[in-house]
Amino acid sequence: MDAPDRDPAPRKDRELLSIGAFAARTRLSTKALRLYDRQGLLPPAYVDRATGYRYYRPEQVERARTVVLLRRLDMPLADIAAVVGLDDEAAARAVDAHWARVEERFAAQRTLADYLRGRLSGRSPAVYGTFEIRTTDAPEAFVLVERRHVFTDELPSWIDASLARLEDAAVEFCGGVTGASFVIYHAEVTEDSDGPAETCVPVADPAAARVWAAEQGRKWDVRARVEPAHRLAYTRLTKAQVVYPQIIGAYDAVEEWMEREGLTSAGPCREVYFTDWDTAGPEDQVCDVAYPVN
Known part of the structure; x- marks a missing residue:
């Protein structure tokens, strides 16, 4: 779409439609048309600089209906701007x-609704199946860590990008990766x-890790630290189960098992990707x- 002609001289093109006439043809409000102009979705063909009146070409009607x-x-409007181009x-x-x-999001919401119906009605929400809970002892590890305040919709892409950065740094600068990467939710x-959440990658060379973290800390909020030895209560998931909100059931199952066993949490929950x-x-x-757990 060419940029609108904003020359102040009178326009003689009789085919141009005023914003009111264009709104009537497209069944859009003038408010919506002004918004779409600001977003670059549907700029007018001509704007009178003296009056500010907007004019559109008849062939823009089809584009307007596509936007609708x-x-x-x-x-989202930003995605529409890309699509119409x-x-x-x-x-x-x-x-x-x-x-x-959209269908993936609706499927996740439908699963969550099923889960909530079971939980709020007092029935055991069996929608996620049965989780086997185990315990294991995790040894002390020196880890590279990236910390971020992040919302649900940003979480998967941030985890992927962050773990890739840390694992690449571990291999290139810190003697290699020495264990499974994990994500801690504070x-x-x-x-x-x-x-916030933290992505963590165990590394072989603590001294080199401290140097790399100091160099990158301002850019990525990276640090290097000791992760103490601890006992973990955990349940193992398939790839299909590691999806929000399905994964909620796994967290609930571990928490309920801890309560039954008389165990208390000794730190924030985490996901270990092995x-x-x-x-x-x-x-x-x-x-x-x-x-x-303690």
Whole structure:
């Protein structure tokens, strides 16, 4: 879409539609049209500099209707701006990708609703299946740590990027990775609570890790520290189970088991990732949900 003509000279093009006429043709409010102009979704063909009046070409009606339909799919305005700039095939693929994300979110919400119905009604919420709880002793480890305040929608991408940074640093600068990477949650990470959380990678060379962390600390909030030896109560999950909100059931199961066994928490909960996530299949075991216990 060409930038609107903002020349103050009178426009003689009789095909141009005033914003009111264009709003009537597209069934959009003038408020929505001004918003779409600011977002770069639907700029007017011409703006009179003297009066500020906006004018549109008739062929822009189809683009306006496309924007409306995409909004009805709950597509964010920024994504719509990208889609309407694509050719037909690429735009169709973008809609497919957006709708796949919507269906994934609805499936997760449906599972959460089933879980909440069971929990609030006093029945055991069996939607997640049965979790076997075990204990293990984790030895002391020296770890590279990245700390972040993060909300639910940002969490998966941050974990992936952060662990990649720390694992690359461990291999290149700190003598290698010496154990499973893990994520510690110091407070709830939800739509309204931002943790913080920490990604942790055990490394072989503490001195080198301290140097690297000092160099990167301002950029990524990285630090190096000793993770003390501790006993863990945990349950093991498949890749298909490590999805919010399904994973809530695993945390609940460990907490309920600790209460029955008379154990108390000795630190924040964590997720321990002990295999390659990218190569694992949905039914492969990939992660322990765990609590340090006394």
